[in-house]
Amino acid sequence: MKLNTTKILKFFYYIFFILICQTANAALTQHQEEAKNKGIELYNQYKAISAIEFLKIAADAGDDEAQYYLGESIRKNNRYITQEALKAYEESAKKGNIYSMIRLGGANDDLCVTMKNCSPSELSAVEWMEKAKNLAIEQASQGNAESMYLLWEITGNDDWLEKSAESNFALAQFRLATKYQEGGGIFLLPSKRLDAIEKWMKASAENGYPPAMMGLAAARINKSDFSGFRIWNENAAALGYVSAVFGYASYIGEGEPKYGFVSDPVTSYALLYNLLELDGGGNVINNVKDVLPEVEKNMSKEQITEAKKLAKNWKATHPPLSFFPDKLGY
Structure with missing residues (x-):
């Protein structure tokens, strides 16, 4: 009987892959x-070029x-999967990283094609x-909620x-x-849709996701709940969400702030000053450069x-600034 060499090699590769996936990462x-955390921090600030040297250390x-x-x-x-990027994804995927498997699984849509x-x-x-689907199914069956989400990304099935x-x-x-x-979804009444939106936005916000906090803040302001708007805006800002930090700083930098905020030019200046480090993507720095001088012109040198002292202290005692980009986004 003639052996199918290709199938045999694939079989042994699959066995090797499974064994590798079961091997935990070596402790860093x-x-x-620290290099890994710094790299991810820079990546989340749209400073991917600066992130590479730090990420390589942990990678x-x-x-x-x-x-x-x-x-x-x-x-x-590079705007496409280079050979170096491919190597990083494959090494990650072999350790069972589903995000890397999904990225490799979408290679047919990459610019390199x-x-x-x-x-x-x-x-x-x-x-x-x-492989991504099979591993996600296995983990989802064990109650892994993130893998359930990834199955939605993979299959498009809203049930997941x-x-x-x-x-x-x-x-x-x-x-x-x-x-x-x-x-999306089917609702008999518009009010039921709004209730569902707020229900899930609130659940996500209470689970600590800053973009949801701002989504909930928007829902609160639509109902003229200014207190709720302020609370969720401040909570998101305290977690470093860039749009929330900029919004909060802009409000309290005014002489007569909207929505019941209390004027606080010192804190406003401190937060806007910290946002100046976002000189990568995101374009927020252009907005900061418009607002910061308006706040500064009414402040004394002592203020x-x-x-600036407060800016330094805030940075040391709060999570790093982040745009919270989609982990699987383009």
Whole structure:
């Protein structure tokens, strides 16, 4: 009987892949962990180029999440999956990182196809996506809410999004709320749709997801609940969500703030001053440069000195600024 060499090689690769997925990441040293965190921080501030050198430190140590973000940073800088990005994704995927598998599974839609310079992958895009799906199903069956969400990303089946939201995964709750906002789902009455939107936005906000906090703040202001708007805006700002920080700082920087905020030019200046570090993407820095001088012109030199001290203290005692980009976004 003639043996099918290709099938035999694939069989042994699958066995090897499963064994690798079951192997935990090696523990990172403090230096490697700090580099990983810094790299992700920069990535979330749309500074992918600056993130690469930090992410490489943890990626070279075998951390699958750092490898995924390294692949993302390289891909976004080049606008397609380069050979270096592909290597990072594959190393991450072999450790069971579903995000990397999904990215590899979407390689047929990558710009490299149009450019006709795609690097050869160890598996086809279809095979990577199948692996992502199978692993996500296995983890979802064990109650993993994030894997339920990833199954929605993979299959487009809204049942998985709903299951993930019901299992308390904050991002799924936010996505479900926004899906309803955009007209998805079936509701007999418009009021029922609004109730569902607020229900899931609130659930996500209470689970600590800052974009949902601002979504809930918007829902509160539509109902003239200014107190609720202020609370959720401030909560999101305290967690470093860029749009919330800018909004909050802009309100309290005014002499007569809207929505019941109390004028506080020192804190306003401090927060706007910190936003100046966002000189990568996102364009918020242009808005800051418009607002900051308006706040500053009514402040004394002593207030400005106090504000800069507060800016430093705020940065040391709060999470880093972040745009909270979609982890699987383009």
